[in-house]
Amino acid sequence: MLLVALTVTGVINRTRAVLAGRKGLRFFQHVMDISVLLRKGAVYSDVTGTLFRIAPCVYLGASLLALLFVPVADLDPLLSFHGDVVLVAYLLALSRVALILAALDTGSSFEGMGASREALYGALIEPAIMLAMATLAMFCGYSSLADIFSTARSLDVNLTIVMLLLGYVFIKIMFVEAGRVPVDDPRTHLELTMVHEVMCLDFSGIDLAMIHIGGWLKNAVMAVIAADAVAVAVCFRWEFAAPAAVLLAGLSVGITESLRARNKLARNTTYILTVTAMSALVLFVGYLLMKNIEIV
Amino acid sequence: MYPYLILFAAMAVAALFASPKHHKVWVAAAIVTALAAAAAVVAVEALCGGEVVLAEFSTAMFGAERLAVDRLSALFLLIIAVASVATVIYSKGYAEHYLARSSSAHVALHYTSLVTLVGSMMTVVVSGGGFSFLMAWELMTIASFLLILFEAERREVRRAALNYLVMMHIGFIFLVIGFVAVYDATGSASFDALGEYFRLHAPLPVIVVFIVGFGMKAGMFPMHVWLPEAHPAAPSHVSAIMSGVMIKTGIYGILRVAAEIESVEMLSTVGIIILFAGIVTGLWGVILAAVENDMKRLLAYSSIENIGVILIGMGIAYIGRAAGNDLVAMCGMCGALLHAVNHSLFKTLLFFGAGNIYSAMHSTSLDEMGGLSRHMPVTALLMIVATVAICALPPLNGFVSELLIYLGMFNGVGEGGEVLYSVAAIIALSLIGGVVVLAFTKLYGIVFLGSPRSTHVAECTEVDNCRIAAMALPAAMILIIGLLPQYAVRPVVEVASGIIGGDYATAMEHFTPVLSTLSAIGFALLAVVALLYVLKRRAQSKRTVSSSPTWGCGFTAVNTRMQYTGESYSEGLENIATSLTQNTVDGRTIDKGEIFPSQHSYDVHHKDKIDRLFAAWWVELMHRINVGVMRLRTGKINHYIMYALALLAAVMLLTLLNLL
Known part of the structure; x- marks a missing residue:
């Protein structure tokens, strides 16, 4: 899992570089950056209080715990219980809240802007996540990630179709959650089109490092779930699923970022609602297929 | 049982009115804590051992009544107990600066209402239905109405309180209809009789009537409009107990009714x-x-x-x-x-x-x-x-x-x-x-x-x-x-x-x-x-940690007015x-053509679209009818006697024609 988290960003950068015809950064350049950040001191804004200093810890802590529930194909997660799908989604929400409040604590209009957008997009993407999880639960009759993916192994055609579709939906959700093009562009934070990056403007040193690591972990959670869905359909082995997660997430994000520009801000809500609608569509396709199975 | 209860209530009110202004809160606190402690004891007993019957008596209108605590009541009793104790302690600090400018009777009335509200909520959740339930329900409404009116000198407070009173009584009418229908069919208006009623008759109309009646208190859509009006008007501790606890009695009612469906x-x-x-x-x-x-x-x-x-x-x-x-x-x-x-x-x-x-x-x-x-x-x-x-x-x-x-x-x-x-x-x-x-x-x-x-x-x-x-x-x-x-x-x-x-x-x-x-x-x-x-703190303790103004992205003349507001x-x-609210805007935004913007003021108000439902044609119609009826009020005694006579004559005529 941790390896996945570490390598996804590398693959993204490399894909982008290759597609743009550049040589690109070193593969682990982002890890180097973090290790530099971890060795630095910090500058805090006068306006901020204790909450601002605790927020990065909450962000990282919540992402870390969320990671513990996600299985990598046949590799069982460290923790699991009925309903942990809800907990994972809400832990990610907790990390979001921590960052939003920290951003508001700086009193900067830029960060307020980012916070406002993040809160809205987070609210709109939540149903998509839950619907995708509900589809999984519908097929497997369980509501814990570990059980879902371990019972879903029986390969029948309908399940394969639905799982592939779900993988697609999860990748889309990852775009939104991780603040990637076309919803948000992590490369800029000095324009009026920013969401996630702008909220971290006032963090420095260790705090910034924590937020970056937390971001990778969140990314990895979604990437691995997507890869699991695909792995169920194709080949259910962790040797397959882990690289699949990296490649799926890395290539899709890298290619999207190279090929298209970021959305106009007003179109973002439409985009996110489309993802939700797709999620609902997959659920209904799955529902119909399942009914069909029962009749035959 | 009865005389003791009345004696207790009378003593409580007397103590509240008689005690010095600054000590009224302690009297109220003592009474509420006593009630809460008693409720908690009974509730725990009910949770451990099943139903506890508090009182059984008969009434003229609705037959036999009983007050009993089962597990559902016990849970709500505990909710009420915790919140009411917190509320009365909080009111000590909150009402402090109102004490100087309010009269002693005013404060006494406030605390009497608070105690009544707590008592009536407890009665609501232990009542077996029928008369005692409706009585306690109405008492709860009136007590909370008086509580909202604490700052009655403000016009918007009076408006909100009246609005609340009217809405609650519309809900109350639904409840009365429900209970009377049940009483009419079964001879008892208790919740137990509901089960019998549901077996014998088509249950849906009565259930809907009850859901509407209780939903009004709970703030169910579209009957929620009283909540956002009443809460800003009421003092905070009153909002707390109303919003935290009182609206739950609506939920309690729905639970009770639905529990009887078989x-x-x-x-x-x-x-x-x-x-x-x-x-x-x-x-x-x-x-x-x-x-x-x-x-x-x-x-x-x-x-x-x-x-x-x-x-x-x-x-x-x-x-x-x-x-x-x-x-x-x-x-x-x-x-x-x-x-x-x-x-x-x-x-x-x-x-x-x-x-x-x-x-x-x-x-x-x-x-x-x-x-x-x-x-x-x-x-x-x-x-x-x-x-x-x-x-x-x-x-x-x-x-x-x-x-x-x-x-x-x-x-x-x-x-x-x-x-x-x-x-x-x-x-x-x-x-x-x-x-x-x-x-x-x-x-x-x-x-x-x-x-x-x-x-x-x-x-x-x-x-x-x-x-x-x-x-x-x-x-x-x-x-x-x-x-x-x-x-x-x-x-x-x-x-x-x-x-x-x-x-x-x-x-x-x-x-x-x-x-x-x-x-x-x-x-x-x-x-x-x-x-x-x-x-993190340990790592930072050895490094330079400095503070500076918030990063303004190169802009140096940042001021606090540039912060994000709630609206933005x-x-x-x-x-x-947009389709849920009706927005009214005061002032205007800065035009695109204004290169050096002058001073602007911009204020947006959001109004619930459902509010319109209660400011629509039927309110207008009621107003017209009221104006028409007011013409009958001439202020002359001979006219009033004539009205009374006309009524009597009408009743007699209707009876003779067998219409009544």
């Missing part, structure tokens, strides 16, 4: 009605909460949203019961009941916090706040607990109840029985969960964080210890339920098994592993965060949800 088809219909009422109520409440820029109105809308969540849980439970799925039924009902408990805790806490801010700032408008956490650190700390809890985030109590409801829904989806309803509820609940985060990060962020938006903020100081103590009580309960849910859920499961008919042991078998893992995760989360924080924070949502 036929499976009926239960499924009622479940669907309640589920969709819950979905609409929840979404409507949360979206309006998010666009609202007044602290107390925001909290009022969030109460509506929480009622929606409770109703969703109940709906899932009834649908699950009807489908014969015990686990879904238990999950939904436990979630709903636990959410009722949880909401009573964090909503009282939030209203107390709002009260602290109001008494320091003399305003509830979000856009005058900012940076209050530096001036009121303890309030800020307690409020962050409430904020995280109401956003249903782990590791606090709001998450536990929503998790249980989700479990029910996922189970419903997994079993394949009632997929579509469960999916509708999942979409609604997750969207509610998302938007509630927006609403409450807005509340907390705009009020406590950032830099001040007005000069008043600098004058704020932390409130007195009385209020802090009152706030610590619900905060502690929030932490206990959040961190040790496997123990806290037990009484709730027991209550739920009583009314929904699931098995206690099976449900606990299912919940215990889930909740104990959750508890472990809660502690782990706290530990991880603390560890990271300590490690929720603008994105407003653009989507």
Whole structure:
């Protein structure tokens, strides 16, 4: 899992570089950056209080715990219980809240802007996540990630179709959650089109490092779930699923970022609602297929 | 029994009126604590050993009546007990600065109403139905009406209070119709007789009448409009007890009525009605909460949203019961009941916090706040607990109840029985969960964080210890339920098994592993965060840590007016949800052509579209009729005698013609 988290960003950068015809950064350049950040001191804004200093810890802590529930194909997660799908989604929400409040604590209009957008997009993407999880639960009759993916192994055609579709939906959700093009562009934070990056403007040193690591972990959670869905359909082995997660997430994000520009801000809500609608569509396709199975 | 009760009430009122002005609060506190302690004892007894009968007597109108505590009553008694004790302690600090300018009788009336409200709420939940229930229900309405009127010299307060009184009586009429219909058919108006009625007659009309009647109190869509009017008008401790506890009596009523339904088809219909009422109520409440820029109105809308969540849980439970799925039924009902408990805790806490801010700032408008956490650190700390809890985030109590409801829904989806309803509820609940985060990060962020938006903020100081103590009580309960849910859920499961008919042991078998893992995760989360924080501080202690102004992206003349306001924070949502509100704008925005903008003032007000329903043609019609009827009031005694004579003649004529 941790390896996945570490390598996804590398693959993204490399894909982008290759597609743009550049040589690109070193593969682990982002890890180097973090290790530099971890060795630095910090500058805090006068306006901020204790909450601002605790927020990065909450962000990282919540992402870390969320990671513990996600299985990598046949590799069982460290923790699991009925309903942990809800907990994972809400832990990610907790990390979001921590960052939003920290951003508001700086009193900067830029960060307020980012916070406002993040809160809205987070609210709109939540149903998509839950619907995708509900589809999984519908097929497997369980509501814990570990059980879902371990019972879903029986390969029948309908399940394969639905799982592939779900993988697609999860990748889309990852775009939104991780603040990637076309919803948000992590490369800029000095324009009026920013969401996630702008909220971290006032963090420095260790705090910034924590937020970056937390971001990778969140990314990895979604990437691995997507890869699991695909792995169920194709080949259910962790040797397959882990690289699949990296490649799926890395290539899709890298290619999207190279090929298209970021959305106009007003179109973002439409985009996110489309993802939700797709999620609902997959659920209904799955529902119909399942009914069909029962009749035959 | 009776004479003692009357004697106790009379003594309480006498003590409240006779005691010196500054000590009235202690008298009230003593009475409320006594009531709460008695209620708690009875409740615990009922939870452990089953029904406790308090009194049985007969009335002239409705036949035999009884006051008894079963498990459901016990749960609500506990909710009332905790919140009312916190409320009366809080009022000591909050009402302090009103004491100087109010008369002694005024204060006495306020506390008498408070005590009456607590007493009547307790009677409502122990009453077996019929006359005693309606009596207590009406007493509850009147007491809360008087409580809202505390600052009766303000015009908007009188307006809101009257509005409340009228709405509550419309609801009351529905309840009277319901009970009379039952009495007419069975000869008794108790809740037990309802079951008999449902067996003999078509139950749906009466159920709908009851749901409307109770829904009015609970703030169910579209009868929620009184809540956002009444709460800003009432003093904060009154808002706290009304929003935290009183609206739950509506939920209690619906639970009682639905518990008597036996036929499976009926239960499924009622479940669907309640589920969709819950979905609409929840979404409507949360979206309006998010666009609202007044602290107390925001909290009022969030109460509506929480009622929606409770109703969703109940709906899932009834649908699950009807489908014969015990686990879904238990999950939904436990979630709903636990959410009722949880909401009573964090909503009282939030209203107390709002009260602290109001008494320091003399305003509830979000856009005058900012940076209050530096001036009121303890309030800020307690409020962050409430904020995280109401956003249903782990590791606090709001998450536990929503998790249980989700479990029910996922189970419903997994079993394949009632997929579509469960999916509708999942979409609604997750969207509610998302938007509630927006609403409450807005509340907390705009009020406590950032830099001040007005000069008043600098004058704020932390409130007195009385209020802090009152706030610590619900905060502690929030932490206990959040961190040790496997123990806290037990009484709730027991209550739920009583009314929904699931098995206690099976449900606990299912919940215990889930909740104990959750508890472990809660502690782990706290530990991880603390560890990271300590490690960070240690690493930083050896390095240079400096402070400087917030990074302005190269712009150096940043001022606090440039901060995001509440309005701008929720603008994105407003653009989507335009059809729900009616916006009125004062002033205008800066034109594109203005290169050097002059001074502008811009003020947006959001009005609930449903408000229009109560300011529409039929209100106009009522007004016309009133004007017409007022013409009869001539002020001449001979005319009045003629009216009386005309009435008598009409009655006689009708009797003669056998029409009456």
